[in-house]
Amino acid sequence: MRRRAVRASPATSEPVTWRDGVHVIGTPLWCDARRARDVCFVSSADAIGRVGHGQLVATLETIAQLGASSSGAHLSVPYRRPFTLGTVRLELVPSGHAIGAASLWIDTGGAKTFYAGAIATGGAGLAQPAELRTCDTLVVAAPYGAEHEIFPRREDARDAWIDFARDVSSRGSIAIALVSSAQKGLDVCAASAAAGLTVGAHRAIHHAAKRLGGAVTLPRRGAAGAQALVWLARDRAKLKLPAGSHAIALVSGAAIDPAAVRAAGAERGIAWSNAADRDELLAFIEGANARRVFLTGRRADAIAAVLGARARVLAPPRQMRLFEP
Secondary structure (H helix, E strand, O other): OOOOOOOOOOOOOOOEEEOOOEEEOOOOEEEOOOOOOOEEEOOOOOOOOOOOOOEEEEOHHHHHHOOOOOOOOOEEOOOOOOEEEOOEEEEEEEOOOOOOOEEEEEEOOOOEEEEEEOOOOOOOOOOOOOOOOOOOEEEEEOOOOOOOOOOOOHHHHHHHHHHHHHHHHHOOOEEEEEEOOHHHHHHHHHHHHHOOOOEEEOHHHHHHHHHOHHHOOOOEEOOOOOOEEEEEHHHHHHOOOOOOOEEEEEEOHHHHOHHHHHHOOOOEEEOOOOOOOHHHHHHHHHHHOOOEEEEEOOOHHHHHHHHHHHEEEOOOOOOOOOOOO
């Protein structure tokens, strides 16, 4: 396979920058870019969607879920197997976020950067727990991190969903789990099947499982014959089931907020998250022993405020409001 050459250039004052994704300064390497780039590392299949990058760098499972070929331009890399692109040394390690999800360790010769993405250091799901590499610069996502966003153990959240699903199905109804992504849906489907439930799924989750081949149990497509149905929350309005035939749980880190549960039209919230909460994320950051920490995501400001001067938020520029007091 022909690989694109990646060469490090002299270091600048900033090791990374944000331009619709994270750019590693001094290289053509981008991480989870939202616009088409020549070379892009993808931390998980829910991180970018389809944006037409020239070369993807990811695990085989992530490339498969994106529907991209693992041959030709794209580079599928196993965990913990260092490799090089030009003069840049790289290594993928598990991030814990989803099946195939990875963090990227980058050594340009002058400095070491660890692009962690969204992480989960342990718990119930198909992903391997997150691993950490020491680095000069850490880049990590903070989708959660407010003071109230403290999650139960993932094993306990998983068991809460199974208990809910069994109770609902014992009454002859379908238990529905609303999830935020197909990757989270795979975790819930796998746990449900392992508990002996007949599982149906949203077509995007079904397709993701099919692309992974025998790596996961293939759920039924749709609700027909299912005791549990795993559905994307964004398509909640497309659920066409008779009244009284089902009960809905929001299975997501967002379920820590009762208002989010009500907005989803769910009767139960189960805070099973495949991303770190505040305490987990802060512990991960401290373990990296990085001199500089760059944060992305919805709660980046909240985590940066805790870390102090060594932390910066990577995000689109914010427009200053005129006449603000």
